[in-house]
Amino acid sequence: MTDFPLLPEQASTIAQSVDTLYWVLVAISVFFTVLIFALIFVFAIRYRRRRPDEIPRPILGSLRLELFWSITPGIIAIAVFAYGTVVYFRNSAPPADAMEMFVVGKQWMWKIQHPEGHREINELHVPVGRPVKLVMTTEDVIHSFYIPAFRVKMDVVPGRYTTMWFQPTKVGKYHLFCAEYCGTEHSRMKGWVYVMEPVDYENWLSGKATTETMAAAGERLFQKLGCQSCHRADAPGRGPVLAGVFGSTVVLATGEKVVADESYLRESILRPQAKIVAGYRTLMPTFEGQLTEEQLLQLIAYIKSLGTRERIDTGP
Amino acid sequence: MSTVLTAPPVETKTNYLNESYGIKSWLLTKDHKRIALLYLAAITFFFAVGGFFAVLIRLELITPAGDLMQPETYNKAFTMHGVMMIFFFLIPAVPAVLGNFLVPMMIGARDLAFPRINLLSWYIYMVGGVFTLYAMVAGGVDTGWTFYTPYSSTYSNTQVMATAIGIFILGFSSILTGLNFIVTIHKMRAPGLTWFRLPLFIWAHYATSVIQILGTPVVAIAIVLVGLERAFRIGIFDPKLGGDPILFQHLFWFYSHPAVYIMILPSMGVISELVTCFSRKKIFGYGFVAMSSVAIAVLGFLVWGHHMFVSGQSVYAGMVFSILSYLVAIPSAIKVFNWTATLYRGSISYQTPLLYALGFIGLFTIGGLTGLFLANLAVDVHLHDTYFVVGHFHYIMVGGAIMGYLGGLHFWWPKITGRLYPEGWARLSALVLFVGFNLTFFPQFILGYLGMPRRYHAYPEEFQVLNVMSSAGASILAVGYIIPMIYLIWSMRYGKPAPANPWGATGLEWQIPSPPPSYNFEKTPVVTEEPYVYSHEEAQVV
Numbered sequence: 081m082t083d084f085p086l087l088p089e090q091a092s093t094i095a096q097s098v099d100t101l102y103w104v105l106v107a108i109s110v111f112f113t114v115l116i117f118a119l120i121f122v123f124a125i126r127y128r129r130r131r132p133d134e135i136p137r138p139i140l141g142s143l144r145l146e147l148f149w150s151i152t153p154g155i156i157a158i159a160v161f162a163y164g165t166v167v168y169f170r171n172s173a174p175p176a177d178a179m180e181m182f183v184v185g186k187q188w189m190w191k192i193q194h195p196e197g198h199r200e201i202n203e204l205h206v207p208v209g210r211p212v213k214l215v216m217t218t219e220d221v222i223h224s225f226y227i228p229a230f231r232v233k234m235d236v237v238p239g240r241y242t243t244m245w246f247q248p249t250k251v252g253k254y255h256l257f258c259a260e261y262c263g264t265e266h267s268r269m270k271g272w273v274y275v276m277e278p279v280d281y282e283n284w285l286s287g288k289a290t291t292e293t294m295a296a297a298g299e300r301l302f303q304k305l306g307c308q309s310c311h312r313a314d315a316p317g318r319g320p321v322l323a324g325v326f327g328s329t330v331v332l333a334t335g336e337k338v339v340a341d342e343s344y345l346r347e348s349i350l351r352p353q354a355k356i357v358a359g360y361r362t363l364m365p366t367f368e369g370q371l372t373e374e375q376l377l378q379l380i381a382y383i384k385s386l387g388t389r390e391r392i393d394t395g396p
Numbered sequence: 397m398s399t400v401l402t403a404p405p406v407e408t409k410t411n412y413l414n415e416s417y418g419i420k421s422w423l424l425t426k427d428h429k430r431i432a433l434l435y436l437a438a439i440t441f442f443f444a445v446g447g448f449f450a451v452l453i454r455l456e457l458i459t460p461a462g463d464l465m466q467p468e469t470y471n472k473a474f475t476m477h478g479v480m481m482i483f484f485f486l487i488p489a490v491p492a493v494l495g496n497f498l499v500p501m502m503i504g505a506r507d508l509a510f511p512r513i514n515l516l517s518w519y520i521y522m523v524g525g526v527f528t529l530y531a532m533v534a535g536g537v538d539t540g541w542t543f544y545t546p547y548s549s550t551y552s553n554t555q556v557m558a559t560a561i562g563i564f565i566l567g568f569s570s571i572l573t574g575l576n577f578i579v580t581i582h583k584m585r586a587p588g589l590t591w592f593r594l595p596l597f598i599w600a601h602y603a604t605s606v607i608q609i610l611g612t613p614v615v616a617i618a619i620v621l622v623g624l625e626r627a628f629r630i631g632i633f634d635p636k637l638g639g640d641p642i643l644f645q646h647l648f649w650f651y652s653h654p655a656v657y658i659m660i661l662p663s664m665g666v667i668s669e670l671v672t673c674f675s676r677k678k679i680f681g682y683g684f685v686a687m688s689s690v691a692i693a694v695l696g697f698l699v700w701g702h703h704m705f706v707s708g709q710s711v712y713a714g715m716v717f718s719i720l721s722y723l724v725a726i727p728s729a730i731k732v733f734n735w736t737a738t739l740y741r742g743s744i745s746y747q748t749p750l751l752y753a754l755g756f757i758g759l760f761t762i763g764g765l766t767g768l769f770l771a772n773l774a775v776d777v778h779l780h781d782t783y784f785v786v787g788h789f790h791y792i793m794v795g796g797a798i799m800g801y802l803g804g805l806h807f808w809w810p811k812i813t814g815r816l817y818p819e820g821w822a823r824l825s826a827l828v829l830f831v832g833f834n835l836t837f838f839p840q841f842i843l844g845y846l847g848m849p850r851r852y853h854a855y856p857e858e859f860q861v862l863n864v865m866s867s868a869g870a871s872i873l874a875v876g877y878i879i880p881m882i883y884l885i886w887s888m889r890y891g892k893p894a895p896a897n898p899w900g901a902t903g904l905e906w907q908i909p910s911p912p913p914s915y916n917f918e919k920t921p922v923v924t925e926e927p928y929v930y931s932h933e934e935a936q937v938v
Contacts, residue, residue, distance in 0.1 A: 084861075085846065086842060086845065086846075087845060087846070088845070088846050088847045097774070098774055098775060098777075098778055101772065101774055101775055102769070102775055102845065105768055105769050105772065105775065108765070108768065109762070109765035109766065109768070109769075112761065112765055113758075113761055113762055113765060116732060116736060116757065116758065116761045117758055117761075119736045119739075120736060120739065120754055120757060120758065123736070123739035123740055123742070123744065124739065124744050124746070124754065127675070127739065127740070127741055127742050127743065127744050128743075128744050128745075128746070129676075129743045129744055129745040130743075134676070134743040135676055135743065135930055135931045135933075136675070136676055136677055136741055136742050136743045136930075136931065137741070137931060137933050137935075137936050138677060138678045138929075138930070138931050138933060138935045138936065139677065139678065139680060139737075139740070139741060139935060139936045140678065140935040140936070141680050141681035141682065141683075141684070141734075141737075142680075142681070145681075145733075145737070146681050146684050146730070146734075149729060149730065149733040150684075150726055150729070150730055153725050153726055153729035154723075154725070154726045156725075157722035157723070157725040157726065157768070158719070158722065160722070160768060160772060161718055161719050161722045161771070161772070163772075164718065164772035164773045164774045164775060165715055165718060165773055165774075167773075167774035168711070168714075168773035168774040168777070169711070171774070172711055187551070220546075220551060221544075221546055221547040221550075221551050222544060222546075222547070222641055224706065224780075224781060226781075226847070226849065228778070228846065228847025229847075231777065231778040232777065232778075233706050233777050233778065233780060233781070234706050234708070235706050235707045235708055237641060237642065237707070237708050238546060238634075238635045238636070238641060239635025239636075239640075239641070240635070240708065242708045255847060255856065257847070257849045258849070259780065259781040259782070259849045260544070260781060261471075261540050261542075261544070261547075261781075261850075261851040262547060263471075263538070263547060263551060263552065264467050264468050264471060264538070265467055266467075266471070266851060266852070266853070267462065267467065267849075267851075267852035267853040267854045267855065268467075268854070369636075
């Protein structure tokens, strides 16, 4: 690093590919900027008015030139579009073995929970070299989870889950920003991402007083809310069996098929009548307004812990 | 257009400025030229207000700590800066001042098609302005000019309603001006002035007007919905009420992306006039330049989703919006190359308006090219909502739109006021503006890639050097705006009287006295050839 860096640190698997693309775009921009500036300077000097009554010979235009400078920028534009889209899609779906962490934004802090149950505020500890997937939502307004050193950013939207993932490549301490304006203390809604050696990460996890894993907390909540009276573990009750439901394709009463991802489970808890599984009736009460975002994430973690079927990938 | 060399008509004693006096003769005028001056006074005032907030922002950002203002005050400052500059200055600047003054004159008409509606649109603009100023004085608004929900509809405790009402009202002024231009251009062209003989300034205003009447109602609807949710808790955007916060972004950007073209297209029209006049050349590729304005207006409606690549919208939607955004590069490139080619083998004189035009071409090129970064899915994930975006749109809006506006204002100043401005001061300030502008906004590209998010009141220390550069540039930029304000006002009284056609330009507006009589043309002109005919020599083929 020089004293005057032009790039943030490259600390994730995608940082390099985004930066390469960036430099390609810089090269294209510099080329055209220099070309236009040079042409203007040369023409302005070469063809300066020498006599007040000078009238140059008119030039009509040239179809060949017009086509040349429409088609060339067109081709360049399509090429960088394709390049960017390939990089984007290659990095868009998280690997199947990604560790999951849960993020809840709130004016003006980031609340993060590890599956093992550890909670952090404005800090995120992750091991180096492991893909990490974040499942994110917010209690109030839109925020945006941004780690410049990883070149990743995703808005965090109330009422739904958004996900993003990254794989850190370098141990260190990196900025975490809220990038979407969210009110008075927006610029204080920031923190640090700590990328640690796996051993250090394990030590960090075990050094913290663990309450209970997210799934265990979710199970307790599941019992407390009486969910098990309908969603029985062994045989179908009044509601579908939840073991193995996560990631499976569910057939609805309407005949439509949906993948049971986090957003589907969230909706089915809050507004059960929205998507009824084929063969069941609308009996479940709505839990809208009765659960915090964190409790919802715990319930989902519990349902996930009941086993996942082969995941049908839906993208980020 | 008629030829350059026709003798200027005999100066008449009365013109639109001295024909009648008194405040009533201005406030009840139906003369498009006087209404243009009413707009000029109003937008200059709002520009000064917006500029005042820009000063506050740049002062705060000199140091990393948020030490000059409270965070809430800072948030209100950047919100008011955006609202004032975009809605009250940039959108009306060229169309409502220069367009109002010139559209009838350039097509050989005595006024716009609906002079009363024209005056009405100024009053609507002022009423919208009063509401927004009231909101500012009564505590300000802190949502950002983008009014993203549910922050604006549920969480902000500031004057969202008054501001929203102000902008809602203002929108009608924009719609009416657009409507007036479209009808005028269709129905009131002088005999012989066919579509492909129109000056490119007219083509640009035609394309702009189409965007104004199609786009503005959508943002008006979005604002009404925010107001309904705020006032009556009707669930539209807030998920707690059953709404969808992303819906607002779709509605907002469906207008606000085309709005960028409302700001830049008229300036592009100005540049075509300036480049041809000061190189005494026909525009290179008239048809391509004219049609690229139309292409930009059409494509402009299809790219709004590129503001939402990280909003959670589908990756496939992102892909479609990305490629559509890239297509805008083509008409933009056509314009830049054709302006540059017009200079080729011209007779170039470095008068102030041309300096602004060349500045525009250079800065618009950089602004456009940095758009390639933001239209790119993979790079935009990193750059979205950082200072890179701030740098990019200031290159388009300030480097582009305002340079074009100032270039046009200088070019037609003799026609508008009947006086010449002091050339030396004007050239100096054009240069100061160019330097100050680049120093202010270029560092922001680097800041953005380094990861500094926009709308931050306080920031990490490593970003300070670039922020200080930006603030230093802004102080130079301020000087560059203050000098023209002084000498232009000075010249209204003390400037040398201007002849009818000080630049030796073609175009019908230069065939009538400066300042023009109220009725513009004594006799309706007859147009016999295309625009920008500076020489009747046979055209060269290249």
